[in-house]
Amino acid sequence: MYLLLIPGLLYYLIYHYWPMYGAVIAFKDFHIVRGILNSPWVGFKHFEYIFSLDKFGQVFRNTLWISLLRLFFGFPVPIIMSILMNEIGKKSFKRSIQTIVFLPHFISWVIFGGMLVNLLSMDGGVVNNVLRATVGTQVRFLTDPQVFRSTLVWTMIWKTYGFSTVIYLAALAGIDPQLYEAAIIDGATKIQRIFRITLPMIRGTIVVLLILRVGNLMQAGFEQIFIMYHPGVYRVADIIDTYVYRIGLTEGRFSMAAAVGLFRSVVNFTLLVTANRVARSFGERGIY
Amino acid sequence: MADRNELSAVPTFRQSRLSRSRSDSIFDVVNYAFLTVIGLVTLYPFWEVLIISLSPYDLYLARTFHLITERVDLSSYRFIMGMPGLWSSYRVTLFVTALGTALSVSLTTLTGYVLSKDYIRGRRVIMFLIVFTMLFSGGLIPLYIVVRQTGLMNTVWALMVPQAILTFNLIIMRNFFFSIPDSLEESARMDGAGDVTVLVRIVLPLSMPVISTIALFYAVQLWNDFFNAVMYISDRRKWPLQLFLRAMLFDSEASLQSGSDDPSLLGQPIKMATVMAAMIPIMLVYPFFQRYFVRGIMIGAVKG
Numbered sequence A: 001m002y003l004l005l006i007p008g009l010l011y012y013l014i015y016h017y018w019p020m021y022g023a024v025i026a027f028k029d030f031h032i033v034r035g036i037l038n039s040p041w042v043g044f045k046h047f048e049y050i051f052s053l054d055k056f057g058q059v060f061r062n063t064l065w066i067s068l069l070r071l072f073f074g075f076p077v078p079i080i081m082s083i084l085m086n087e088i089g090k091k092s093f094k095r096s097i098q099t100i101v102f103l104p105h106f107i108s109w110v111i112f113g114g115m116l117v118n119l120l121s122m123d124g125g126v127v128n129n130v131l132r133a134t135v136g137t138q139v140r141f142l143t144d145p146q147v148f149r150s151t152l153v154w155t156m157i158w159k160t161y162g163f164s165t166v167i168y169l170a171a172l173a174g175i176d177p178q179l180y181e182a183a184i185i186d187g188a189t190k191i192q193r194i195f196r197i198t199l200p201m202i203r204g205t206i207v208v209l210l211i212l213r214v215g216n217l218m219q220a221g222f223e224q225i226f227i228m229y230h231p232g233v234y235r236v237a238d239i240i241d242t243y244v245y246r247i248g249l250t251e252g253r254f255s256m257a258a259a260v261g262l263f264r265s266v267v268n269f270t271l272l273v274t275a276n277r278v279a280r281s282f283g284e285r286g287i288y
Numbered sequence B: 001m002a003d004r005n006e007l008s009a010v011p012t013f014r015q016s017r018l019s020r021s022r023s024d025s026i027f028d029v030v031n032y033a034f035l036t037v038i039g040l041v042t043l044y045p046f047w048e049v050l051i052i053s054l055s056p057y058d059l060y061l062a063r064t065f066h067l068i069t070e071r072v073d074l075s076s077y078r079f080i081m082g083m084p085g086l087w088s089s090y091r092v093t094l095f096v097t098a099l100g101t102a103l104s105v106s107l108t109t110l111t112g113y114v115l116s117k118d119y120i121r122g123r124r125v126i127m128f129l130i131v132f133t134m135l136f137s138g139g140l141i142p143l144y145i146v147v148r149q150t151g152l153m154n155t156v157w158a159l160m161v162p163q164a165i166l167t168f169n170l171i172i173m174r175n176f177f178f179s180i181p182d183s184l185e186e187s188a189r190m191d192g193a194g195d196v197t198v199l200v201r202i203v204l205p206l207s208m209p210v211i212s213t214i215a216l217f218y219a220v221q222l223w224n225d226f227f228n229a230v231m232y233i234s235d236r237r238k239w240p241l242q243l244f245l246r247a248m249l250f251d252s253e254a255s256l257q258s259g260s261d262d263p264s265l266l267g268q269p270i271k272m273a274t275v276m277a278a279m280i281p282i283m284l285v286y287p288f289f290q291r292y293f294v295r296g297i298m299i300g301a302v303k304g
Helices: A002-027 A045-052 A054-074 A076-086 A091-106 A109-120 A126-134 A145-173 A177-185 A190-201 A203-215 A222-228 A231-237 A240-250 A254-281 B002-007 B011-054 B057-062 B075-081 B084-114 B123-135 B140-149 B167-178 B182-190 B195-206 B208-224 B227-232 B241-250 B252-257 B268-303
Strands: none
Touching: A002 A045, A002 A254, A002 B084, A002 B123, A002 B140, A002 B195, A045 A254, A054 A076, A054 A145, A054 A231, A054 A240, A076 A091, A076 A145, A076 A190, A076 B011, A091 A145, A091 B011, A091 B268, A109 A126, A109 A145, A109 A222, A109 B011, A109 B208, A109 B241, A109 B268, A145 A190, A145 A203, A145 A222, A145 A231, A145 B268, A177 A190, A190 A203, A190 B011, A203 A254, A222 A240, A222 B227, A240 A254, A240 B140, A254 B123, A254 B140, B011 B075, B011 B268, B057 B268, B075 B268, B084 B167, B084 B195, B084 B208, B084 B241, B084 B268, B123 B167, B140 B227, B167 B208, B182 B195, B195 B208, B208 B268, B227 B241, B241 B268
């Protein structure tokens, strides 16, 4: 039995715990030829340097801001959608809608990004064609720094809400139908039933997903932004992850990038633990 | 319901019931209409990709909307089929998806199975250490260095091994194994079966539903992954499909490198044909396997 465990343990040791140890290069002047052990210790030099950079403040603010916008606008979407879908009586219609809204989750960000450019571009994108025909103006969704962040947030919501919708639908399916029957006899309208029964019954699920979202505030959507951003919108869309990638792998400043990454991991960990503790103190189950 | 209504002598009750049914039917109509619009809006981009990919370039330029094309033209598909990059990247992606799924499923199953047994010493500690990797990670750069040091740079293994086990899937597996009654395994052991025999003969056949669900999770993940290839693969001949697609869609240099002045080269129809090529396999399996995904999410969601 213990032998069967070895491959899995090796995997976690090599590709999870070794990198955790490797994060010490944030406190060293890492050189790829010298390796981790032989690179000299430099203490908090890299941290002091990155905290002094305006750029670091900018990517930190961008990360947080994009995440908060996503949380604020995106979090209610699957709740509303699943409740609306749950009120549909026709099984086939409900299943079709679920299949459709879940679909964008299954295609890669490369494909989704390509489709978005096709829809939103200035030359030939259908959205701008409609805008020009109706209100006479166009919007540079993908290049205007004023708009780009909204584009990111809404397209992210569009691609991902189907996943959480399925989770909520599962929770909704678990509600005892007798509650609704009793409410109908008492003369409650559908809307009253939604607010008095459905929402309170899925509160636990809502809290768990909220903890996860808050705990992942440092993840503003790396793959999406990596595909969709360009130097013209760095000011509003460059996030910690993309910044780490560029200074680390494009410019080769490993230690500095590792310092930024470690900072991000620590903030992420703190947020997750705090969110869980807060949820527990309100009497909810938490995630671990 | 009708009987109860007859019995009711209070007229206001009847009235409130009427207004209730009116408010409910308004709600239903609005709800159906709204969800239909959402559905159409979500499908439209996919439809447009298909139509543009089938349109000749001149017709694409002439039209503002692409609801339908008057002339179906396969030249965009013929063009991308002629690109060696498409075939080599398709091969890489098929290979990585097939082998990577097999690798991930075996590792996840083995590890999840052993860790579901309470007689394994140190089980709680190991599980804690594994779940901890979901909360805290060393970061992108240290992982990159490890991948370098383990000699995976610029090999297709870099696309499979570094994320061979997704902890979320491991937890789903383990939860499922908990639900298999111990008595089944014990009776097999009485008959002299070893650990491996029990796993292969008894546990695996019982676990096929959850294994297929997890295999699909991994397969879609591997098929769609592009960022690992961005980090670890520089040799164009080892590019997976998503990276080829990315170069076709977003890399303006790609069109320059092809060395042709033809403006229709890498025009929108060709780009959309490439999107179709990358999307078709997913779209074909999606309607059939969607319920497996839904089930997988539900198993995971129950645990939270």
